[in-house]
Amino acid sequence: MQSALSDSNTVVEANTATWWQREDLGYIDSELCFAGHRVQDLAEQFGTPTFVYSLQRAKANLGRLHTALRDAGFSDNYRILYAMKANRFAPMLTGLNLSGLCGIDACSPQEVELAVSCGFSAADISFTAGSLSKDDYRILNRYQDLNINCDSLHAIKTWGQLRPGAKIGVRVNPGVGVSREGNERLQYAGRAITKFGIYKEQFHEAIALAKECNLTISRIHFHTGCGYLTPQLPQLDEVIRTCLWFVDQCDSIERVNIGGGLGVPHFAEDGTLDLNAWASMLFSHFEGRSFKLDVEPGEYVMKDAGLLLLSKTYLEQKADTLFLGVDAGFNIAPEPAFYDLRFQPLALQQGSGNEQKVTVIGNINEALDVFFRDAMLPDMTDAEFIALLNAGAYSTSMASNHCMRGQLKEYLLV
Numbered sequence: 518m519q520s521a522l523s524d525s526n527t528v529v530e531a532n533t534a535t536w537w538q539r540e541d542l543g544y545i546d547s548e549l550c551f552a553g554h555r556v557q558d559l560a561e562q563f564g565t566p567t568f569v570y571s572l573q574r575a576k577a578n579l580g581r582l583h584t585a586l587r588d589a590g591f592s593d594n595y596r597i598l599y600a601m602k603a604n605r606f607a608p609m610l611t612g613l614n615l616s617g618l619c620g621i622d623a624c625s626p627q628e629v630e631l632a633v634s635c636g637f638s639a640a641d642i643s644f645t646a647g648s649l650s651k652d653d654y655r656i657l658n659r660y661q662d663l664n665i666n667c668d669s670l671h672a673i674k675t676w677g678q679l680r681p682g683a684k685i686g687v688r689v690n691p692g693v694g695v696s697r698e699g700n701e702r703l704q705y706a707g708r709a710i711t712k713f714g715i716y717k718e719q720f721h722e723a724i725a726l727a728k729e730c731n732l733t734i735s736r737i738h739f740h741t742g743c744g745y746l747t748p749q750l751p752q753l754d755e756v757i758r759t760c761l762w763f764v765d766q767c768d769s770i771e772r773v774n775i776g777g778g779l780g781v782p783h784f785a786e787d788g789t790l791d792l793n794a795w796a797s798m799l800f801s802h803f804e805g806r807s808f809k810l811d812v813e814p815g816e817y818v819m820k821d822a823g824l825l826l827l828s829k830t831y832l833e834q835k836a837d838t839l840f841l842g843v844d845a846g847f848n849i850a851p852e853p854a855f856y857d858l859r860f861q862p863l864a865l866q867q868g869s870g871n872e873q874k875v876t877v878i879g880n881i882n883e884a885l886d887v888f889f890r891d892a893m894l895p896d897m898t899d900a901e902f903i904a905l906l907n908a909g910a911y912s913t914s915m916a917s918n919h920c921m922r923g924q925l926k927e928y929l930l931v
């Protein structure tokens with residue numbers, strides 16, 4: 518691991534910080550390889566900025582979740598619904614559908630339509646969103662088997678008019694949340710009142726309304742935050758405990774959807790989420806109960822399955838900082854800027870052991886356009902390209918054309 522550093526830009530004796538290395542990502546003969554490809558070859562072939570996604574990695578991430586849930590005691594009484602808001606690249610969705618490893622969590626009618634066009638059946642899609650327009654309801658109503666979760670009294674009333682006699686899910690807000698290091702920007706429930714779900718105070722009104730509308734509440738849904746890792750599991754435990762109150766108010770619950778939120782490491786000190794501890798904790802709440810589990814991860818499935826390939830534009834010292842410019846900005850990969858979830862830069866050629874502190878910045882005229890401050894990288898003077906880790910989720914799906922810099926390419930590596 519990295520030895521201690523004092524001044525910025527100091528050249529230090531250290532191993533390349535390679536906490537992120539794994540079977541399908543690392544250096545072979547000093548060349549960075551990803552999903553069986555030399556990354557330099559990918560950058561030369563596709564040009565930049567380009568996102569490359571590994572279908573095998575996404576499938577392996579899903580496989581790990583299945584194994585942990587099964588080992589904990591869940592047999593076939595659970596579903597994994599990939600949250601496609603994380604990454605909706607159609608070839609990836611098609612590959613996931615063919616794998617049979619997951620259904621879909623969708624959050625707009627357009628996502629439902631895309632998922633269906635990639636082969637998912639409406640019965641394998643869970644829909645959770647708020648503030649729906651009349652047009653939204655009209656489109657959603659075409660999919661009779663869709664698992665719809667209502668996140669307001671208004672939604673219950675509307676579905677009551679559209680589909681009397683139907684089963685619905687209700688998204689609830691337990692007033693407690695869980696997120697990466699308690700980051701409130703990543704939290705959907707907690708101290709602040711949010712727009713997400715129905716609170717305890719109104720839940721009996723929701724039950725009465727559903728009854729009045731001839732609807733059966735068969736699912737409870739909650740998603741209270743994103744990016745949690747092992748240290749946050751006690752908070753998740755509390756979230757689930759709190760949400761079981763809602764379940765116990767109804768006598769018709771068939772499924773409990775605990776949302777997504779499972780995080781992946783962004784920094785050396787993060788460590789990976791202990792899936793066995795996660796799954797055992799879940800099982801302790803579900804064991805002996807008649808309802809089934811739904812879980813809808815986005816980040817965990819897709820984030821580390823993608824790299825963003827960029828060209829170096831310049832390398833220049835300004836005051837005490839060595840800046841490495843790249844040919845794209847935060848607008849095509851907004852997470853580092855929005856949530857301070859920095860994307861670890863990876864040199865395409867392994868250095869000789871000496872590293873420099875480098876700040877990777879983009880080409881947008883905004884102060885927040887920084888991909889990573891003070892990354893330790895080998896000498897980048899002769900480097901042509903750079904890759905950013907963890908760009909597989911919430912990058913292209915959140916991208917904008919800010920400064921008319923929205924051009925990007927995406928490729929699926931199969």
Ligand SMILES: Cc1ncc(COP(=O)(O)O)c(C=O)c1O
Pocket residue numbers: 600602603622645740742743744776777778779813814815816817
């Ligand atoms: C309702 C819902 N489910 C699942 C997810 C996926 O979350 P994550 O990518 O953190 O797993 C989100 C993300 O915001 C969400 O809003």
